Amino acid sequence: MSLTSVVVPTTPIEGQKPGTSGLRKKVKVFMEPNYTENFIQCLLDAQGEKLQGSTLVLGGDGRYYTTKCIRLTIKIAAANGVSKLIIGQRGLLSTPAVSSLIRTYKVLGGIVLTASHNPGGIRNDFGIKYNIENGGPAPDHLSHRIYDLTTTIKQYKIVHDLDCEFQEIGTHSFQVDGKEFTVEVIDPTDNYVELMKSIFDFPKLKTLIRGTDGQPPFNVLIDSMNGVTGVYVKRIFLDELNSGQDSAVRYIPLDNFGEIHPDPNLTYAKDLVDSVKNNESFDFGAAFDGDGDRNMIIGKRAFFVTPSDSLAVLANNLECIPYFKKNGVHGFARSMPTAAAVDRVAQKLNKEMFEVPTGWKYFGNLMDAGRLSLCGEESFGTGSDHIREKDGIWAVLAWLSVIEYKRKGVEDILKEHWQLYGRNYFTRYDYEECESDAASDMMQHLEGLIKTGEIVGKSFSDSGKQYKIKKMDNFSYTDPIDNSEAMNQGVRILFEDGSRLIFRLSGTGSSGATIRVYIDSYEKENVTADAQAMLKPLVNIGLQISKLKEFTGREEPTVIT
Structure with missing residues (x-):
């Protein structure tokens, strides 16, 4: 059967500007006439001539509207000269799995249907992001190009009569405008599991979990929060590592995530915390989280590991992972708001250390240049150069490898690390869905303090602790590989003792504005105190300087991590 594409007139729709990781809006926004069609067309047009005859990966976290969006994307991609789509069965592919597939098959890129850690269901969020040839998120210049196209679009191309099911594994071929168009539906886990087996020593991990030679089993509890990682957890932990049926919960992906917020932190993963x-x-x-790129680690009795500490511990113990023994360790990096615990590891190991803006795309150039092996963000993202995305399951397997190697539990490993390096007390306050104008006014207030310099050199006191401001700025970054610049990445207040306050507006929300406040304080000796108690004076000083309560009316943050 020969199919023919058609051209459909359309007009620009406001607000289709991708954020840190693609375009995220409420599901009902994506369901508005031509909203999804416009954005997919512009995403494809932004690829230029490379699109013709290309192969793309397509899949997502299974949230509501994924099925409809995949069907539309198939029709639009076929009409625009794409030769092949590789789609996860039932439309399921974790974000790390998409990156791995792009790199394995050396295709043009991938379209990831996810709003990451945001809630799902018809009342909540959906998202579309694009990953480039190296498997990483679209760089700023490409996101800007997509957005520019959304402001001038006049038509989109589509093959209305092309219907292709993707519930079962198989290959489907069509003739579209006289050219062959193929849809290959694959098992979403095969490629990713093989990658993990090439990185980690699965027999050793299986022995750790099952117990042998007089060693008791090491009992794990893995919570996929009804997101896409469920299919990978079942395959890796239940089938490959034989962790036992009771070791995994909420591992069946649901399109509304079971009406929970799939964000792996102490607030939204409280069920896991309480169980442990x-x-x-x-x-x-x-x-x-929903798409599998974020992770939270806790030890026995729910001993919490901050993402900053997680990155530092892994950096200090990479010799226990076969991948790094074979390929070497080329450098470390963290996002600017992330506490500087890994910096001290880099210094001791004599490795390059990079501080980059928030957004995984900033790590990609460093990895491609062979200067970065391990990186992380304080927003529960950890990863390495095996792909170009953060990777939740990878982080868990890395931690289990450290535990197997050191023969110690999570808490003992952390305390040993703190005794050696000191401790960065760290917390983040999230004020979600603030009124956008109020949030912007608060940031403008902070910008005003930068311009006048009036608080630099001043001391602030709270609860018997005093902090003197050494510097205040808005973080900027020049990429050492391509010299591209990222400006205005977050207001920093740096104190003379090394403590920091950072204020950012998040680019990952679907409505309103999320204000994130980061509080970081380093202690060399007092490393076992309560983190929130240690940081409370600095929190209060941050609220005083920013006037956050006055601008937003918020008395308390939505989430504390």
């Missing part, structure tokens, strides 16, 4: 805290048999717990 109240059940002495569990030695380790982990949770993932």
Whole structure:
């Protein structure tokens, strides 16, 4: 059967500007006439001549509207000269799995249908992001190009009569405008699992979990929060590592994530925290977000590992992972708001250390240039140069490798690390869905303080602790590989003792504005105190300087991590 594409007139729709990781809006926005069609067309047009005859990966976290969006994308891609789509069965592919597929098959890129850690369901969020040839998120110049096209679009191309199911594995071929168009539906886990087996020593991890030679089993509890990692957790932990049926919960992907917020932190993963805290048999717990790129690690009795500490511990123990023994360690990096714990590891190991803006795309150039092996963000993202995305399951397997190597539990490993390097006390306050104008006014207030310089050199006191401001700026970054610049990445208040306050507006929300406040304080000796108690004076000083309560009316943050 020969199919023919048609051209459909359309007009620009306001607000289709991609954020840190693609375009995220409420599902009902994507369902508005031509909204999805316009954005997909502009995403494809932004590829230029490379699109003709190309292959793209397509899949997502299974949230509501994924099926409809995949069907539309197939029709639009076929009409625009794409030769082949590789789609995960039932439309499921984690974000790390998409990156791996792009790199394995050396295709043009991938379209990822996810709003990451945002809630799902018809009342909540959907998202579309694009990953480039190296497997990483679209760089700023490409995102800007997509947005520019959305402001001038006049038509989109589509093959209305092309219907292709993707519930079962198989290959489907069509003739579109006289050219062959192929849709290959694959098992979403095969490629990713093979990658993990090439990185980690699965027999050793299986022995750790099952117990042998007089060693008791190491009991894990893995919470996929009803997101896409469920299919990978089942394959890796239940089938490959034989962790036992009771070791995994909420591992069946649901299009509304079971009406929970799939964000792996102490607030939204409270069920996991309570289960590990109240059940002495569990030695380790982990949770993932909707699309599988974020992770939270907890030890016995729910001992919490901050993402900053997680990155530092892994950096200090990479010799226990076969991948790094074979390929070497070329450098470390963290996002600017992330506490500087890994910096001290880099210094001791004599490795390059990079501080980049928030957004995984900023790590990609460093990895491609062979200067970066391990990186992380304080927003529960950890990863390495095996792909160009953060990777939740990879982080858990890395931690289990360290535990197997050191023969110690999570808490003992952390305390040993703090004794050696000191501790960065760190917390983040999220004020979600603030009124956008109020949030902008607060940031303008902080910008005003930067311009006048009036608080630099001043001391602020709270609860008997005093902090003197050394510097205040808005972080900017020049990429050492291509010299591209990223400006206005977050207001920083740096204190003389090394403590920091950072204020950012998040680019990952679908409505309103999310204000993130980061609080970081380094202690060399007092490393076992309560983190929130240690940081409370600095929190209060941050609220005083920013006037956050006055601008937003918020008395408390939505989430504290």
